[in-house]
Amino acid sequence: MIDGLTLWTVILSLGVLSYGLRFGFLGLVGSRPLPGWLIRHLRYTAVAILPALVAPIVVYGGPDGPYDPVRIAAGAITLAVGYATKNLFAGFGAGAAALLGLGWLLA
Secondary structure, eight states, X not given: OOOHHHHHHHHHHHXXXXXXXXXXXXXXXXXXXXXXXXXXHHTTHHHHHHHHHHHHHHHHOBTTBSOOHHHHHHHHHHHXXXXXXXXXXXXXXXXXXXXXXXXXXXX
Protein backbone atom coordinates (compact mmCIF):
# COMPACT_ATOMS: atom_id res chain seq x y z
CA MET A 1 0.00 0.00 0.00
CA ILE A 2 1.24 3.46 -0.85
CA ASP A 3 1.37 6.08 1.88
CA GLY A 4 -1.01 9.03 1.75
CA LEU A 5 1.57 11.75 1.11
CA THR A 6 2.99 9.97 -1.93
CA LEU A 7 -0.48 9.23 -3.28
CA TRP A 8 -1.64 12.84 -3.02
CA THR A 9 1.64 14.12 -4.43
CA VAL A 10 1.19 11.93 -7.50
CA ILE A 11 -2.49 12.88 -7.90
CA LEU A 12 -1.82 16.62 -7.60
CA SER A 13 1.23 16.45 -9.88
CA LEU A 14 -0.73 14.64 -12.57
CA GLY A 15 -3.57 17.14 -12.24
CA VAL A 16 -1.23 20.12 -12.61
CA LEU A 17 0.56 18.55 -15.58
CA SER A 18 -2.72 17.66 -17.27
CA TYR A 19 -4.03 21.18 -16.77
CA GLY A 20 -0.77 22.59 -18.11
CA LEU A 21 -1.00 20.54 -21.29
CA ARG A 22 -4.57 21.63 -21.93
CA PHE A 23 -3.88 25.26 -21.07
CA GLY A 24 -0.86 25.30 -23.35
CA PHE A 25 -2.99 24.29 -26.30
CA LEU A 26 -6.30 25.98 -25.53
CA GLY A 27 -5.36 28.91 -23.31
CA LEU A 28 -2.27 30.16 -25.09
CA VAL A 29 -3.44 29.51 -28.63
CA GLY A 30 -6.92 30.72 -27.74
CA SER A 31 -8.78 32.35 -30.58
CA ARG A 32 -5.82 32.61 -32.94
CA PRO A 33 -6.24 30.60 -36.13
CA LEU A 34 -4.26 27.39 -36.37
CA PRO A 35 -2.09 26.70 -39.41
CA GLY A 36 -3.60 24.56 -42.14
CA TRP A 37 -1.04 21.76 -41.77
CA LEU A 38 -1.92 21.40 -38.07
CA ILE A 39 -5.66 21.28 -38.80
CA ARG A 40 -5.04 18.53 -41.38
CA HIS A 41 -3.07 16.50 -38.83
CA LEU A 42 -5.61 17.01 -36.05
CA ARG A 43 -8.37 15.52 -38.24
CA TYR A 44 -6.67 12.13 -37.98
CA THR A 45 -6.34 12.09 -34.19
CA ALA A 46 -9.50 10.07 -33.53
CA VAL A 47 -8.71 7.71 -36.39
CA ALA A 48 -5.34 6.99 -34.80
CA ILE A 49 -6.51 6.70 -31.19
CA LEU A 50 -9.38 4.25 -31.68
CA PRO A 51 -7.27 1.46 -33.24
CA ALA A 52 -4.60 2.03 -30.60
CA LEU A 53 -7.20 1.38 -27.90
CA VAL A 54 -8.79 -1.64 -29.59
CA ALA A 55 -5.76 -3.43 -31.11
CA PRO A 56 -4.27 -4.75 -27.84
CA ILE A 57 -7.54 -6.46 -26.91
CA VAL A 58 -7.92 -7.98 -30.38
CA VAL A 59 -4.33 -9.19 -30.67
CA TYR A 60 -3.65 -10.09 -27.04
CA GLY A 61 -7.05 -11.60 -26.42
CA GLY A 62 -8.47 -12.01 -23.00
CA PRO A 63 -8.31 -14.38 -20.08
CA ASP A 64 -8.23 -17.43 -22.39
CA GLY A 65 -4.77 -16.66 -23.69
CA PRO A 66 -2.85 -14.47 -26.07
CA TYR A 67 -4.50 -15.67 -29.30
CA ASP A 68 -8.26 -15.79 -29.22
CA PRO A 69 -9.46 -16.72 -32.73
CA VAL A 70 -12.93 -15.27 -32.04
CA ARG A 71 -11.52 -11.82 -31.26
CA ILE A 72 -9.14 -11.88 -34.21
CA ALA A 73 -11.93 -12.95 -36.60
CA ALA A 74 -14.28 -10.28 -35.20
CA GLY A 75 -11.54 -7.66 -35.62
CA ALA A 76 -10.95 -8.74 -39.22
CA ILE A 77 -14.69 -8.63 -39.97
CA THR A 78 -14.97 -5.18 -38.38
CA LEU A 79 -12.08 -3.92 -40.48
CA ALA A 80 -13.44 -5.44 -43.69
CA VAL A 81 -16.99 -4.13 -43.23
CA GLY A 82 -15.76 -0.71 -42.14
CA TYR A 83 -13.44 -0.46 -45.13
CA ALA A 84 -16.05 -1.71 -47.60
CA THR A 85 -18.92 0.47 -46.39
CA LYS A 86 -16.94 3.48 -45.10
CA ASN A 87 -19.46 3.50 -42.25
CA LEU A 88 -18.23 3.45 -38.66
CA PHE A 89 -21.45 2.10 -37.20
CA ALA A 90 -21.74 -0.66 -39.79
CA GLY A 91 -18.24 -1.80 -38.89
CA PHE A 92 -18.97 -1.69 -35.17
CA GLY A 93 -22.23 -3.56 -35.61
CA ALA A 94 -20.68 -6.24 -37.80
CA GLY A 95 -17.81 -6.68 -35.37
CA ALA A 96 -20.12 -6.93 -32.37
CA ALA A 97 -22.35 -9.43 -34.18
CA ALA A 98 -19.30 -11.45 -35.23
CA LEU A 99 -17.90 -11.43 -31.71
CA LEU A 100 -21.17 -12.57 -30.18
CA GLY A 101 -22.04 -15.01 -32.97
CA LEU A 102 -18.63 -16.65 -33.21
CA GLY A 103 -18.36 -16.75 -29.43
CA TRP A 104 -21.68 -18.54 -29.25
CA LEU A 105 -20.83 -20.95 -32.08
CA LEU A 106 -17.38 -21.87 -30.80
CA ALA A 107 -18.27 -22.02 -27.10
